[in-house]
Amino acid sequence: MRVTETLPFVWKTGSPVVTDEFSNTYRVSTAEIERLPGWRWLYLEDENYLPSSHFADVSVITLLSLVAVILAMITWMLLSKGRVYIEELMRDIQNLRTSESRLRQLTHTGSEAVFMLRDNQIIDFNEVAESMFGYTRSELLSTEMPDLWGSAQAELVQKAMANSEQHIEVEALRRDGMSFPVELNTKHIILDDGPATIINLQDITVRRQREKLVRYQAQFDALTNLPNRTLMTQRLERAIGRSMLNDGFVVLMFIDLDDFKRSTTASGIKWAMSC
Numbered sequence: 001m002r003v004t005e006t007l008p009f010v011w012k013t014g015s016p017v018v019t020d021e022f023s024n025t026y027r028v029s030t031a032e033i034e035r036l037p038g039w040r041w042l043y044l045e046d047e048n049y050l051p052s053s054h055f056a057d058v059s060v061i062t063l064l065s066l067v068a069v070i071l072a073m074i075t076w077m078l079l080s081k082g083r084v085y086i087e088e089l090m091r092d093i094q095n096l097r098t099s100e101s102r103l104r105q106l107t108h109t110g111s112e113a114v115f116m117l118r119d120n121q122i123i124d125f126n127e128v129a130e131s132m133f134g135y136t137r138s139e140l141l142s143t144e145m146p147d148l149w150g151s152a153q154a155e156l157v158q159k160a161m162a163n164s165e166q167h168i169e170v171e172a173l174r175r176d177g178m179s180f181p182v183e184l185n186t187k188h189i190i191l192d193d194g195p196a197t198i199i200n201l202q203d204i205t206v207r208r209q210r211e212k213l214v215r216y217q218a219q220f221d222a223l224t225n226l227p228n229r230t231l232m233t234q235r236l237e238r239a240i241g242r243s244m245l246n247d248g249f250v251v252l253m254f255i256d257l258d259d260f261k262r263s264t265t266a267s268g269i270k271w272a273m274s275c
Contacts (some may be wrong), residue, residue, distance in 0.1 A: 113201040117161075120145045123196065132203060134175035145199075148172055150179060161186050161197055169204065180205050 018026050031135045033039040113129035115122055122140055130137060132150060146154045153170045168184045183202040190193065218229035227235070236252065243250045 003098070051224070080221065111202065113203075115145070115199040115201070117145055117197045117199060118194065132174075133202065138177075141252065160184060161199070181208050 016028055018028055026212045050129075059256070076172045078083070113132045116124040121144060125137075125140060129135075130140065130220045133140070134259060135143065149157050150171050150173055153172075156168070157170055162171075169181060170184055171179045172182045173179055181204045183204050185200040187198045187200075189198055190196075216266065219228060219234075220226065236250070239250050242248070
């Protein structure tokens with residue numbers, strides 16, 4: 001059985017649309033039938049109907065839009081993290097430069113010469129080292145550490161460096177060949193490119209001179225520059241000790257000058273010493 005459904009339409013001739021009883025609107029398309037003159041094909045297209053291809057296009061566009069949004073978010077996150085990383089890196093570099101500048105200020109404004117060595121080769125030093133030894137920077141960089149000591153001191157310094165000893169007093173050599181006393185302190189460190197040794201040198205020339213002056217003042221009379229009672233006692237005790245070891249004897253001569261104090265008061269110490 002063939003069932004034919006009839007739908008009532010309202011269509012005005014020549015109108016591009018028709019309307020059914022449910023107020024649905026359709027677009028009208030017509031075509032002439034060649035074999036049946038006077039007859040035409042009539043096509044109705046529901047305006048509310050969207051073909052599957054349309055939904056497929058919409059799905060593809062939606063998916064592409066979603067992918068674009070996700071990519072944009074990922075790009076934004078990467079850029080944000082990259083910006084933060086770059087800012088942290090620049091801050092770390094600035095802090096490193098500041099720390100390096102402060103370290104150089106500390107080493108350059110001090111009174112100690114600081115050397116950094118590797119296998120007796122000088123790899124860095126401060127400005128105090130240049131002025132202390134009288135070398136230029138290029139000359140010191142091409143100089144080995146043993147060349148800064150006398151031949152008799154090189155072995156002592158090498159031992160001190162090997163044992164990382166502290167407060168060793170040795171004689172150093174300037175560029176002009178003059179020797180001067182220094183206090184040496186060593187320390188082994190680990191750098192990014194390998195182990196190294198730090199040497200701190202303090203020029204103790206002034207200290208030695210002061211110590212010598214103190215010893216002289218403690219053992220000699222300031223007025224006559226003659227050995228005082230303390231030095232006389234020390235030398236007498238040593239002489240007695242040597243004589244006892246050698247089964248010998250000691251002779252002590254005592255000279256008493258009458259009115260010596262009165263002469264120095266009246267005529268002065270220079271006249272008294274010349275008599």
